[in-house]
Amino acid sequence: REEHPRLIICGVSGYGSTGPYRDKKAYDLLVQCEAGLVSITGTQETASKVGISAADIAAGMYAYTGILTALFQRERNGEGAAFEVSLLEALGEWMGFPAYFTGYGGKQPPRTGASHAAIAPYGPFEAGDGKVVFLGLQNEREWVVFCEAVLQRSELAADPRFDSNSGRVENAEALDEAIEGAFGGLSSEEVISRLDGARIANARMRTVQEFLDHPQLKARDRWREVDSPTGPIRTLLPPVTMQGVESVMKPIPEVGEHTGPILEELGLDAERVRSMRDAGAV
Template structure:
């Protein structure tokens, strides 16, 4: 039995943030009923057609769920929604600002309600539309990402994911609180707040350091050496976190023990200030060695390192293969290979039910509620 078996989650959701949260709950055993628009469904279904003719976003976010189509403005369909919420333990929604308030939903004492929005339920931005890129801009993340010459957004929807993760943890904490009090609760998660929390270090760096963190490409604005360094046949990424590791790098990998005590590089702050000089010296020392040799030396010295992989190379990652972290999941277009849930509940098989087709469970759910089928 998985931890959340017996918990019913009703989700008025679309795009990424709320579906990401509810998929985590579903992976842990919760029954998630996803409410979609008749005809079109969650608009993330149409973002692309790369996965057996289906959207990569939708396949990623919607396994282990049931889909029912409802026009929530129609009185008959609204009756179905009300009946579902009356049975639900958790209600999650990320509709447009004010949409759920206009519905006037009736809740019950034990219900946990998670509202996900772009900017929160009040304030001058409360009615402003919010998508991932736009929130990345408002939270300052785009100003931090990219190269000195050009800002960039993060390569994955970090604002959506951040909000989804806080909604997920919020539901878990609310379920725990309900076990003690017998009562549900309502909470709000704003994408701006969530991503702002993730940007905590650059916020403090800028507010109290007096300068914005520089855009450093694949390097780090406040740690050195930390990033890509050229070898004889490619590039190795190195991460040094403290002065002890810096000394080990100089002595055991670079063969330059003198650099460890050089005043320009003796502390992390000094190394960041002289990063260009340090990079040139590191690459000079690594120029005669292959990437494989450098990685071996780094591992032996206990220095963190990595190679930059493409997504295709990630899919064939030897660590994931050795730990059997892939499994097949059904979709309306055919099976896909999915990464198993990060929360590995020992001794219990993960739940890997198929991604639902639009409205696939409508008739069954209506019958369960004792309500008539779609007209």
């Protein structure tokens, strides 16, 4: 940055540039383990990693916001910046709820599969056609509506085992039996229809292919086709939808396609670029 004071430098590492883990190798799964995420994910019998690269994505998102902050700062004072993001600290930010639950509650949230550790009912329930419907309740008003309009068993709302969230969590097995007993005579579509009618949050358990074919994404025109070195591919628009702004969806470049123009923009002359290429630096 002495030569280029407006330059913004972002360093991403597994554990940061200092401390005892500075030189430790880091892959997404390993950082999930070190952050405690694996210990609260999965079933009671089996700890599991998250199905996407959560640590990598978290670090990338914080690098992105850090660069945007540095760009904004540079517009204010003309100066660039150098900063770092570690995968552990990025994922640690996302571990807020279980971290505080554990630190101030005395024990960590149990692994409960696709159910919620502290809210009930909240999770998967099987309908009569064998398909799984997910639902979630957030307050006692919704519990009463759920019993009356969805289960059509209004007496459950006042059952002393279920008349508070803590009671429902404590008696989760009996609660699940009551819900699936009511759902057993209904198809998944009928269950969802009742839930929607009662304004109870719910979802279908879709496969990845069903996500790709999701009617909401189609209705909102979220798919675009872009060129790539291997041919056209279908890709989603970025999730930020800004009025009057169309996202840039240019072709995916070849590896190194823009190296020359970037080095030229940085002010490196042709001879220096040639020497860098000869040395295998670029």
